Amino acid sequence: MTDQAYNFAYLDEQTKRMIRHAILKGLAIPGYQVPFASREMPMPYGWGTGGVQVSAAVLTPDDRFKVIDQGADDTTNAVSIRSFFERTAGVATTTATAEATVIQTRHRIPEVPLSEGQILVYQVPIPEPLRFLEPRESETRKMHSLEEYGLMHVKLYEDISRHGHIATSYAYPVKVEGRYVMDPSPIPKFDNPKLGDCAAIQLFGAGREQRIYALPPYSKVVSLDFEDHPFEASKADHPCGLCGSVDSYLDEVITDDAGGRMFVCSDTDYCETRQAQGHRGKDAA
Amino acid sequence: MTPLLSVQGVTKRYGAHIGCADVSFDLYPGEVMGIVGESGSGKSTLLNCLAGHLAPDAGRVIFDTRADGPRDTVTMSEPERRMLGRTDWAFVHQHARDGLRMGVSAGGNVGERLMAVGDRHYGNIRDKAIDWLERVEIAPGRIDDRPTTFSGGMQQRLQIARNLVTGPRLVFMDEPTGGLDVSVQARLLDLLRGLVRDMGLSAIIVTHDLAVVRLLADRLMVMKSGHVVEAGLTDQVLDDPQHAYTQLLVSSVLQV
Ligand SMILES: Nc1ncnc2c1ncn2[C@@H]1O[C@H](COP(=O)(O)OP(=O)(O)OP(=O)(O)O)[C@@H](O)[C@H]1O
Ligand SMILES: [Mg+2]
Ligand SMILES: [Zn+2]
Numbered sequence: 321m322t323d324q325a326y327n328f329a330y331l332d333e334q335t336k337r338m339i340r341h342a343i344l345k346g347l348a349i350p351g352y353q354v355p356f357a358s359r360e361m362p363m364p365y366g367w368g369t370g371g372v373q374v375s376a377a378v379l380t381p382d383d384r385f386k387v388i389d390q391g392a393d394d395t396t397n398a399v400s401i402r403s404f405f406e407r408t409a410g411v412a413t414t415t416a417t418a419e420a421t422v423i424q425t426r427h428r429i430p431e432v433p434l435s436e437g438q439i440l441v442y443q444v445p446i447p448e449p450l451r452f453l454e455p456r457e458s459e460t461r462k463m464h465s466l467e468e469y470g471l472m473h474v475k476l477y478e479d480i481s482r483h484g485h486i487a488t489s490y491a492y493p494v495k496v497e498g499r500y501v502m503d504p505s506p507i508p509k510f511d512n513p514k515l516g517d518c519a520a521i522q523l524f525g526a527g528r529e530q531r532i533y534a535l536p537p538y539s540k541v542v543s544l545d546f547e548d549h550p551f552e553a554s555k556a557d558h559p560c561g562l563c564g565s566v567d568s569y570l571d572e573v574i575t576d577d578a579g580g581r582m583f584v585c586s587d588t589d590y591c592e593t594r595q596a597q598g599h600r601g602k603d604a605a
Numbered sequence: 606m607t608p609l610l611s612v613q614g615v616t617k618r619y620g621a622h623i624g625c626a627d628v629s630f631d632l633y634p635g636e637v638m639g640i641v642g643e644s645g646s647g648k649s650t651l652l653n654c655l656a657g658h659l660a661p662d663a664g665r666v667i668f669d670t671r672a673d674g675p676r677d678t679v680t681m682s683e684p685e686r687r688m689l690g691r692t693d694w695a696f697v698h699q700h701a702r703d704g705l706r707m708g709v710s711a712g713g714n715v716g717e718r719l720m721a722v723g724d725r726h727y728g729n730i731r732d733k734a735i736d737w738l739e740r741v742e743i744a745p746g747r748i749d750d751r752p753t754t755f756s757g758g759m760q761q762r763l764q765i766a767r768n769l770v771t772g773p774r775l776v777f778m779d780e781p782t783g784g785l786d787v788s789v790q791a792r793l794l795d796l797l798r799g800l801v802r803d804m805g806l807s808a809i810i811v812t813h814d815l816a817v818v819r820l821l822a823d824r825l826m827v828m829k830s831g832h833v834v835e836a837g838l839t840d841q842v843l844d845d846p847q848h849a850y851t852q853l854l855v856s857s858v859l860q861v
Contacts, residue, residue, distance in 0.1 A: 470717060470718070470720040471720075473725070474706075474709060474720055477713050481710055481713065481731075481748070481749050482710075482749065548726055549727050
């Protein structure tokens, strides 16, 4: 049921055109942060208003929409955004990764490889990977334009000097197409290898910071590292307690008051699909 | 011999106000040039024009680049100038906090220039950082500490290490000993003199302290109201000043 008080997908056509313009520019210059005039959305910034605006600009009435929050379709955040577009765009929704045409995500890339024709929209809190060491926006912009990225390695150097290894496990910086250094949003570094050579279009929206950036299909994406401390896509060294998968990214969950815990897939759709196919982990009921 | 740096008619105005006017001199490889003058005489303005931090309104600053020989750094592209800034040039600020990353460890501070020019081997970067900490008399055990935990003198020595690690050919220094205790100053000067000699560095040092130029500079320029009023060999200028202003400057120091 589309709520007639709003234009399709809430934003007016002119705003959507402006956002699509930024998206196209982002796709033309992979990894480059394109400024856009972020609009007030009827939800707080922490809820991914950048991602919501990008989704609003790319959705069509024929799309099937999926929303995940840390891999799960059923958190308050995911449910709210999904129902927002059910209401304002009347689009069909799904939890099945393979059936979705547009997937908005916070903090994960689905386990099932994406395919051509799909769009993955990331919610981004802080788009600037250099911010950590250089707070001046005028200076970071210059560093990007002149390809001065030594500072990124200073961050990794600090990590190793403090922890003995690169301890950065989320928002792990990448270099796109040999040119722009990009923050992939706070996905676990386990997901970094899925960024590159991906069949889907990947769009990143930062609402408060008013930036959009993009990876066209099959982009070359390299995680930064040192020769003697190479990048590793690590995860907890367990199989999923429910579906037994040894390849998926796991969350540790507390199961009872006695401190019992188990590792389960963070991608709920992936886990449930496997269980439906008869796969069982050691903690499965 | 080709000068390492040839400064020709450099002028910088702030609106109608003169920062520095029509300054010319040549600096040859291995030479140290001192620039002295009272507060507001244009020393920092000139230094910043030479180091590419300020764009002069007139004049040329010709640097003998490794790749292409003499080039005017005023008209070269910004990426080229910034590249010189992290390779062949070094800049030591009066206040260490302007020249250090206070939120980054001592090792990260020293390693930054190495990483900026493409070093991607953590072990190498660390070894070079330790070597340079030792050369500026900072205990290698402090490598993972932040400069905020260092004394003023240590911060200044760290700033020097961070600048010299890539083997620059020309070092710009703006009051490198300013704001430090006298005994700390003496140690830093000693260290600087040793490094300049050992590395055969060319340097331009701005200071209002004649003891600093006496110790470090081969040649001296005296500035007043943006103009160079006297220039020559350091000992000559200090022992037999010709210009009335220099005479005043020298005598006022001798009275201290
Ligand atoms: N950003 C600026 N805007 C306007 N005037 C300036 C600026 N910077 C410097 N000046 C003026 O230019 C002149 C030269 O200043 P400069 O800082 O170069 O002197 P200095 O010799 O380095 O002095 P000090 O010994 O106090 O550091 C002074 O009259 C100063 O007031
Ligand atoms: Mg000054
Ligand atoms: Zn599972």
